[in-house]
Amino acid sequence: MSNSTVIPAFLVSWLQIIAPQPCYDELFVNFNFFHVACLKVIISKCLGFALIAGSCIVKLPQVIKIISAKSAEGISMPAVTLEIVAITSSLAYGYANGFPFSAYGEAVFLAIQTGLIAFFVLLFAGKSMQAVTYIAVYGGCVAYLLSSAVPMSLLQTLQASVSGIVAISKMIQAYANYTNGGTGQLSAITVFLLFLGSIARIFTSIQETGDKLVIFSYIISTLFNGLIAAQIVYYWNTKPKKE
Numbered sequence: 001m002s003n004s005t006v007i008p009a010f011l012v013s014w015l016q017i018i019a020p021q022p023c024y025d026e027l028f029v030n031f032n033f034f035h036v037a038c039l040k041v042i043i044s045k046c047l048g049f050a051l052i053a054g055s056c057i058v059k060l061p062q063v064i065k066i067i068s069a070k071s072a073e074g075i076s077m078p079a080v081t082l083e084i085v086a087i088t089s090s091l092a093y094g095y096a097n098g099f100p101f102s103a104y105g106e107a108v109f110l111a112i113q114t115g116l117i118a119f120f121v122l123l124f125a126g127k128s129m130q131a132v133t134y135i136a137v138y139g140g141c142v143a144y145l146l147s148s149a150v151p152m153s154l155l156q157t158l159q160a161s162v163s164g165i166v167a168i169s170k171m172i173q174a175y176a177n178y179t180n181g182g183t184g185q186l187s188a189i190t191v192f193l194l195f196l197g198s199i200a201r202i203f204t205s206i207q208e209t210g211d212k213l214v215i216f217s218y219i220i221s222t223l224f225n226g227l228i229a230a231q232i233v234y235y236w237n238t239k240p241k242k243e
Helices: 009-018 021-031 036-055 060-069 079-094 106-123 126-144 152-180 187-210 212-234
Strands: none
Touching: 009 021, 021 036, 036 187, 060 106, 060 152, 060 187, 079 106, 079 126, 079 152, 079 187, 079 212, 106 126, 152 212, 187 212
């Protein structure tokens, strides 16, 4: 690396996180600020880390809403479970393939928060033992999928199924919203953040992984997150149907 950079030494390693070589030299040594390929890399990295930061809290409004109401009314447990499968599959696939953490890191935090939602759905349905068992079994599955024992063929199969799983999961929730005549305890903040995040992930996946399975899964995720977001708007001032 050239020594002509004016960047303080203590900042170099931090800047190389969002501008890995050779882009660091192009931008901060040669001052070629119009290098299109490197600008795409930086935008993708910044978006990826922003998504990871946002994922730390994206589903907390949903969790808080459930706890405050002491109810998970309107939230489909099968849909939540399918969503957990999709998130965990993407996490394990990205980890096993050595993709940059910025390309899949939000899956870690989404998995934790979605697991909490599943736990509270069961808990507030009076199924405490099932809630504990559910989390324990899920933890065991995650440990296996992130271990060296899992065959890559299984991870590829899971990733290939993510698009279908996401579609089914969102359709189950969309149908539940339709039959209930409202979106129940679904959080509008969470739904819209997930929709915007999935749009951003299409770009970052193209830029950082180039993996068609991953890219297609985010395209499908965007379409169906958009469907749920549209229902949130449609049912905004609508009272749910009575049993």
